[in-house]
Amino acid sequence: MNLNFKEAIEILERTPQTLECFLSGLSEGWLKCNEGKDTWNVREVVEHLIEAETNNWIPRLEWILQVGENQVFPPFDRFSHLNEKKEQALDQILMEFKSIRTQNLSTLKTIINPEMHFDLTGVHPEFGQVKLSELLSTWVVHDLTHIAQIVRIMAERYREDVGPWNAYLGILNRK
């Protein structure tokens, strides 16, 4: 296992400030573009990250600690953020993400003792038995996957503009 509690937190605490650095102040062209019909734009990705902070990571970690395998995780809708159209500026959404993440990391450090809790298990509605360490690793890789998604969305905007160089640009060839 490569998961290490301290190192996992290093990523989780950097994601909001990294997105702020990269996205704050960008022109609408970058913020509104997506990868085609039924795909997300940058704002929708950040809204999804906030949604997961609220309904996924900490609630499920607490579920494992408190309920264990006695009951399956309560379901949640990974797409629910698409139904509540927020009118806030992106900067406000980024700030909201930073604030809820900070709060959640503080909770994480309070409730989890890696040596005692990493092997505890819960029941995922689809996968069956899952370990707390797997859920925590997934939180980290979920951040990474959505950072990758954001830059991929933006790269898509220049797909035609790069001309023959698309052959060398991996991001345009990993669908």
Added chain:
Amino acid sequence: MNLNFKEAIEILERTPQTLECFLSGLSEGWLKCNEGKDTWNVREVVEHLIEAETNNWIPRLEWILQVGENQVFPPFDRFSHLNEKKEQALDQILMEFKSIRTQNLSTLKTIINPEMHFDLTGVHPEFGQVKLSELLSTWVVHDLTHIAQIVRIMAERYREDVGPWNAYLGILNRK
């Protein structure tokens, strides 16, 4: 064409500070990992970005302005940074990237007038005729592809640790 000079610069000027936000202070475990034999670690990606600042973007833009199609671009080695093993701390390498990028963006704004120069052409050793606008778009997407590579390298480290969730984590399934 989606390329817009001002918007392209918005990305180019954010990449160094974004990488600094995300990478500065990370544990060695995150900085030393890679995706397997003959793949780059995070430090090697940043060294490659510096290499491209030195030998690729501005030199080729200037080549198009000054030489045009009279002579093919001088070749350069995309892997040369792997031969000069630098011993600097990652923070120094990130600072070097930021410094050379700032300098190059200042040059870019001085030498390029989008309305006059975007359609100028040069000759790529492999692709033949290329436009200045394609080279500039490629500079932007090249940043995005290497940000995606960095988070992909890091995600790979937890591939086994996420257990059954790998099914939902796109970053682990886009090889």
